[in-house]
Amino acid sequence: MDYKAAFRNAVEQVRAEGRYRVFADLKRHRGDFPLATWTTPEGDERDVVVWCSNDYLGQGQNPVVIEAMHRAIDEAGTGSGGTRNISGTTHYHVELEQELADLHGKEAALLFTSGYVSNEATLATLQKILPGLLVFSDELNHASMIAGIRNGRGAYQVFRHNDLAHLEQLLKAAPADAPKLVAFESVYSMDGDIADLAGTAALAKKYGALTYLDEVHAVGLYGVRGGGVSERDGVADQIDIIEGTLGKAFGVMGGYITGETDLVDAIRSHASGFIFTTSLPPALSAGAVASIRYLKAHNEVRVRHQERAASLKARLTAAGLPVMPSVSHIVPVLVGDPTHCKLVSDMLLSDHGIYVQPINYPTVPRGTERLRFTPTPFHTDAMMDDLTRALERLWAQCNIARLGGQAA
Ligand SMILES: *Cc1c(COP(=O)(O)O)cnc(C)c1O
Numbered sequence: 001m002d003y004k005a006a007f008r009n010a011v012e013q014v015r016a017e018g019r020y021r022v023f024a025d026l027k028r029h030r031g032d033f034p035l036a037t038w039t040t041p042e043g044d045e046r047d048v049v050v051w052c053s054n055d056y057l058g059q060g061q062n063p064v065v066i067e068a069m070h071r072a073i074d075e076a077g078t079g080s081g082g083t084r085n086i087s088g089t090t091h092y093h094v095e096l097e098q099e100l101a102d103l104h105g106k107e108a109a110l111l112f113t114s115g116y117v118s119n120e121a122t123l124a125t126l127q128k129i130l131p132g133l134l135v136f137s138d139e140l141n142h143a144s145m146i147a148g149i150r151n152g153r154g155a156y157q158v159f160r161h162n163d164l165a166h167l168e169q170l171l172k173a174a175p176a177d178a179p180k181l182v183a184f185e186s187v188y189s190m191d192g193d194i195a196d197l198a199g200t201a202a203l204a205k206k207y208g209a210l211t212y213l214d215e216v217h218a219v220g221l222y223g224v225r226g227g228g229v230s231e232r233d234g235v236a237d238q239i240d241i242i243e244g245t246l247g248k249a250f251g252v253m254g255g256y257i258t259g260e261t262d263l264v265d266a267i268r269s270h271a272s273g274f275i276f277t278t279s280l281p282p283a284l285s286a287g288a289v290a291s292i293r294y295l296k297a298h299n300e301v302r303v304r305h306q307e308r309a310a311s312l313k314a315r316l317t318a319a320g321l322p323v324m325p326s327v328s329h330i331v332p333v334l335v336g337d338p339t340h341c342k343l344v345s346d347m348l349l350s351d352h353g354i355y356v357q358p359i360n361y362p363t364v365p366r367g368t369e370r371l372r373f374t375p376t377p378f379h380t381d382a383m384m385d386d387l388t389r390a391l392e393r394l395w396a397q398c399n400i401a402r403l404g405g406q407a408a
Contacts (some may be wrong), residue, residue: 018339019360024349030066033058033378038355048349050384051373054189056221056329057301058378059251059291068290069252072283082277084111088278100256100294101281103219103227104242105188108264111285113277114143115245118255120386121273122195122243123148123183123212129266130179136170136209138184138195138241140164145183145214154185161188161353164199171207180209186229187217190372192363197230201238210240220249221302221329226295246284250291255282304377305329312375315388324370331373333391334361335400341369344394354389 014020025039026048034050040111059065072092082088093111100109123145127133135149135156149156157168157174167182174180180266182204187194197213204211215228223231228244230236241263246254268274295301309329316323316333324332335341341358348354360369375384394400 010186017361018337018342019332024355024357026355028061030061033061034376034383036355038349040350046353047119048353048355049379049386051354051375051379051387053374053376054217054248055251056249056374056376057248057251057295057305057374059220059295062251062294064290064294065251065287067290069283069287076282078283079281081280083275083277084279085275090279090282090285092282092289093279096285096289096292096364097256099289100244101258103225103292103296104230104258105227105236106258107261109256109258110264110268110274111254111280113254113275113280115214115243115247116147116256116271117277118243118245118257119144119214120148120151120239121271122257122267124152124273125267125271126181126205126210126212127152127154129270130181133179134174136167136180136182140188140191141183141185142214143214145185147382149183162193162195164196164203168203168207171203171209174207176208180204180207181212182209183212183214185214185216186222187215187328188331189217189330190332190359190370191324192330192332194229194327197233197235197239209237212241212243213239214243216245216248216255217328217330218241219244220292220295221305224299226292226302239288246288246291250288250295252284252287252291254284254288301377301386306377308375308377308379310380311381312373312384312387315384319388321388321391329374331375333371333373335369335371336367337400338366338369340398340400341371344391344398344400345371347394347397350388352386354387354390358402 026036028036036048036050038048080088080090096110097111133154136155137149137158137162139158140161157170159170167237182196184200201211218228220226222229230239230242241257241259243257246252270406309331312331322334324334338360341360345356345358348356356373357372359372
């Protein structure tokens with residue numbers, strides 16, 4: 001076996017489709033969010049504006065969060081030193097889980113090392129705890145949920161995205177006495193649409209199904225305390241398991257689930273992805289506590305965030321750019337071709353100091369390649385005007401379709 005050739009082939013395939021990924025080497029400027037220094041492939045340094053960070057509120061640079069992390073390192077050192085069961089449960093972890101349970105109005109919370117791990121571990125473990133569990137999964141669910149559902153090796157069915165009629169059809173056709181779980185997200189981060197939480201929860205209840213909600217792109221961002229869309233819509237108590245991340249709007253790292261004590265305790269006792277891995281460092285836990293508390297008390301940050309997103313959508317739409325419909329803070333702009341998408345992104349970075357990553361297959365379906373902008377409370381009007389002008393110029397240069405007409 002020519003291993004080297006096999007690896008090269010695997011990369012070549014991706015490259016031939018125009019979706020070979022190159023990392024942007026960035027260093028953020030503390031206190032100057034969303035500015036960063038980009039180190040070019042040639043080794044030069046250039047200032048850029050970051051337009052695609054999931055640190056949606058700039059919490060990664062909030063002095064309150066930074067101070068909490070510094071203090072935890074000074075008090076307790078760096079790593080946690082073990083798994084949660086073997087010396088890795090610190091007071092910081094306990095405090096963070098209490099904070100998270102309170103955020104979602106649940107009895108208990110369980111921390112994981114990332115949102116990905118929390119989804120994978122919880123969904124796979126639920127199928128083991130509940131033999132015969134039938135999982136109903138939205139077709140656009142995140143890769144980490146799909147991984148968990150598959151790894152659980154139980155039966156699952158996929159319902160059309162946000163299509164409650166289809167979900168009901170599947171629920172109705174399933175054996176009435178089988179245990180069931182509906183797994184879905186609130187904010188779908190590539191299109192920026194939001195699920196009907198109340199409707200889904202009501203349907204699940206009608207057919208005796210549990211509900212599992214990924215609020216990764218909503219925690220910190222929606223609801224008056226940042227409890228997510230389930231808080232905004234007043235339905236957190238109708239959802240059995242709310243899952244989230246500490247790595248996006250909270251600006252740190254880690255993942256979690258919240259729910260009833262019995263359920264959370266069962267996952268804690270059975271999930272490999274929880275049991276057999278070193279727990280989060282104390283400083284990350286302390287930073288997350290500070291960030292969650294800050295956002296619980298500062299709704300004005302969320303108001304400003306929504307205003308910035310609306311303002312960017314309005315500017316791009318007025319310029320005739322193909323902004324995809326989004327009811328959230330996500331601003332996707334359709335390019336529709338992987339090579340163009342990467343080209344526009346490269347030119348934005350090299351010629352305009354604007355960093356936005358191209359979103360290509362398999363993250364989104366082929367033919368819907370896009371740029372995905374995530375304006376934050378710290379993106380100014382001037383930055384938005386720069387971005388709009390640059391896009392207008394590139395759209396003309398690259399001959400990409402605009403709203404209301406094909407390019408020649
Ligand atoms: C990013 C993401 C995750 C994973 O969260 P991490 O904390 O980054 O591992 C899970 N679900 C969705 C929908 C995501 O976009």
